[in-house]
Amino acid sequence: TNFIYAFHVPLFFFVSGVLTKPNDVCQKIDWGKFYSSLILPYFLLCGINLTLCLTERFIKQGFSLECFAKSIVAQLIGLQQIEDAYGCATLWFVYTLLLIKILQKLLDVKTLILLTIIGFPFVYYLNSIDLTISWAFTNVFLALPFFVAGMLCRKKIVNKKTIKNK
Numbered sequence: 001t002n003f004i005y006a007f008h009v010p011l012f013f014f015v016s017g018v019l020t021k022p023n024d025v026c027q028k029i030d031w032g033k034f035y036s037s038l039i040l041p042y043f044l045l046c047g048i049n050l051t052l053c054l055t056e057r058f059i060k061q062g063f064s065l066e067c068f069a070k071s072i073v074a075q076l077i078g079l080q081q082i083e084d085a086y087g088c089a090t091l092w093f094v095y096t097l098l099l100i101k102i103l104q105k106l107l108d109v110k111t112l113i114l115l116t117i118i119g120f121p122f123v124y125y126l127n128s129i130d131l132t133i134s135w136a137f138t139n140v141f142l143a144l145p146f147f148v149a150g151m152l153c154r155k156k157i158v159n160k161k162t163i164k165n166k
Helices: 003-020 029-059 066-077 089-106 109-128 136-165
Strands: none
Touching: 003 089, 003 136, 029 066, 029 089, 089 109, 089 136, 109 136
């Protein structure tokens, strides 16, 4: 599974970058589009996952208001888990993509590349010394290089299509 995991997650962010129209200047964020395409599906899937996990926990250990509250907080801020509570778990990539899309709207491509150059080695180093931070925010720096590479490839693809159409 590590072999598959090593390719499908980077591929997901690369394809997301290819499908994202790059901007050269800061753009206003269309929160309606974000809500319908990323935020709503994230919370629906997290809600289903949380219901299943808490139901299993209830059957084995009984209801815990503390666990429920921690799980909600973890999902809201993009933590995969808080102690014994459930977070966004395997949906971290959706939360990470949401954060990357916000950055992409607020920053130009050159600034995203600079952020990638600075952030990726730092977070990679933290992971290499077994300081694993299970927060979607730190995953932004690991996923950003693949997303930016996809955006840059999109520019080349669009330029080739424009030249062929002339």
